Amino acid sequence: MREPRDNVRMLLRQFATGPLETNTFLVADRKSGEALVIDPGGDPGEILAFLEQERLTCKQIVNTHGHFDHISGNRALKVATGAALLIHGDDVPMLDAAVSHARLFMMRAENSPPPDALLVDQGEVRVGSVVLRVLHTPGHSPGGVTLVAPGIAFCGDTVFYGSVGRTDLPGGSERVLLESIRRHIMTLPDETALYPGHGPDTTVGREKLQNPFFRVAGR
Numbered sequence: 001m002r003e004p005r006d007n008v009r010m011l012l013r014q015f016a017t018g019p020l021e022t023n024t025f026l027v028a029d030r031k032s033g034e035a036l037v038i039d040p041g042g043d044p045g046e047i048l049a050f051l052e053q054e055r056l057t058c059k060q061i062v063n064t065h066g067h068f069d070h071i072s073g074n075r076a077l078k079v080a081t082g083a084a085l086l087i088h089g090d091d092v093p094m095l096d097a098a099v100s101h102a103r104l105f106m107m108r109a110e111n112s113p114p115p116d117a118l119l120v121d122q123g124e125v126r127v128g129s130v131v132l133r134v135l136h137t138p139g140h141s142p143g144g145v146t147l148v149a150p151g152i153a154f155c156g157d158t159v160f161y162g163s164v165g166r167t168d169l170p171g172g173s174e175r176v177l178l179e180s181i182r183r184h185i186m187t188l189p190d191e192t193a194l195y196p197g198h199g200p201d202t203t204v205g206r207e208k209l210q211n212p213f214f215r216v217a218g219r
């Protein structure tokens with residue numbers, strides 16, 4: 001788990017969950033104590049302990065997309081907290097297919113409950129005074145989204161440090177993914193921190209310089 005980012009309004013914590021050590025993020029409004037969790041990929045025990053320790057209330061669970069390694073903790077976290085579950089409508093069919101999807105990779109997962117609300121492009125997700133803008137960034141999956149606040153973006157498996165998400169899974173498309181990057185990621189300020197679903201953090205500016213897929217997307 002990483003140290004909190006220095007922000008007087010927003011508390012941010014990162015956890016590694018599930019068999020693929022998915023980057024799971026907890027975002028909370030310091031004043032209200034309301035929190036949301038992005039992509040719980042497995043046992044949420046550490047997340048629940050942190051919520052209790054900091055006296056935070058998890059109001060929402062947000063999936064950047066529907067692959068098993070990003071949703072397998074949905075049910076346990078929802079049961080424990082009563083939080084609403086949000087995902088883009090194009091990935092809803094994946095929620096009850098996590099078990100079969102994981103089995104293809106010889107892993108275990110848990111199917112997710114259905115969503116309580118759907119994410120839409122240019123919509124908003126709020127916890128207290130913290131607002132995350134929703135950008136529909138398909139390509140890795142049909143319903144992939146990136147969640148943006150000033151200076152930060154939670155990009156799921158759209159972009160990684162020096163690379164991008166795979167596009168050979170059902171519903172994936174390299175052409176669509178590169179268009180998502182061109183329209184929605186490359187247009188963010190260069191100093192924007194990108195928090196991907198796996199691996200280390202990066203920035204938009206760094207990826208413009210070093211990521212070969214960004215060069216292709218920018219043509």
